[in-house]
Amino acid sequence: MLQSFAAGDAVLHSAEFMKNEVQHSLIHNIVDYPDALRLTTSDRRLLFVQSKGYSPWLWVSGELEPAQRIRLIEQLIENLEELPDSDFPGITAEPQTARIFAGAYCAARGKLYHTNMLLESYQCTEVRKPSSVQGTLVQAATVHIPVIAEFTAGFARDAFGTSQPVEHYLPHADAAVRTGNLYLWMVGGAPVAMAKTVHRSARICRINDVYTSREFRKHGYASRLVAELCEQVLAEGLIPVLFADGKNPDSNKVYQSIGFVQAGKIAEIKFE
Structure with a gap:
């Protein structure tokens, strides 16, 4: 039932996938x-x-009809048993799809699951x-x-509750600068906010790591910064996309205020 596929497979440009492409943009x-593990079904659905x-x-x-979706996910889980390493830490998908997978997967393996992020x-x-x-x-x-x-x-602390010394992030910062895709908003010669473009596919470009230093928040x-990046991306002929924490109404309002429209929810479920 399951087949491997290459990075440039036509399934990533199918009409059915493109309807949910923004929502599943990290797949690109x-x-x-x-x-990467890349699996699809013979019907590419x-x-x-x-x-x-x-x-x-x-x-x-x-x-697909709901019953078809459930059966397809159950068949996926059955086929995953044949993989040499199918002990996954969680699943990320459209919320209902994620819950169906998590319920069946964890029932088969005697595990529990919880929604980590929406x-x-x-x-x-x-x-x-x-x-x-x-x-x-x-730049x-x-x-x-x-x-x-x-x-x-600061971003890691605010978004994920992690607490690491600044020195821990120096290699990450160096790598981000070298990509040429990290941008800063400067006021009076000092950086006050950052954001970056992280991946371009045939139609979309994702923006992430949007952060403003705490003492400079509420000034727009x-x-x-994100609006300027959006203009750049649109000038390339691509659509800017991003994800916001469903529990953070402030960030959602900010993105909506500069022209972003909702394209669907994604649930990150963890297994334990």
Whole structure:
């Protein structure tokens, strides 16, 4: 039933997948990894992809009837038993799909599961740039690595509750600068916010790691920064997309205010 597929497989450009593409945009990113697990069904109505060590992402066509979706997911789980390593830490998918998979998978393995995070996916086709926001957009450079590490530590604390010293994030900051895709919003010559474009596929470009230093929040800096990046992405002929924590109404309102519209929820479920 399951087949491996290559990163450039036509299934990633099928009409059925494209209806949910923004919601499942990380699948494009995952399949590009050389060691990625890439599985699909013969009818190309299910995708199951995983970067080694992380929770897999699952897409099932929304064109299927509920009973068909359930049966397809159950068949997926049965076939996964044949893999040499099918002990996954969790599952990420559209919420109902994620719950169906988690329930069947954990029942078969005597595990429990819980929803770790509920994300809202967004796309922007028309930017509403905030007015009267001071500052300028700059591409991050090596001189900015210390402050980027500081911002990354703050982002990890706010988004995931993790607490690591700033020095822990210096290699990450260095790597991010080298991609050329990390940008800063500067006010009075000092960085106050950051964001980056992380993956471009045939139609979309994802923006993430949006962060404003705490002492500079509520001034519209992140909104203007993201709006500027959206303009750049749209000029490339791509659609900017991003994810926001469903439990953070402030960030959701900010993205909606600059032109992002909801494109579907994603649940990250952990197994234990």
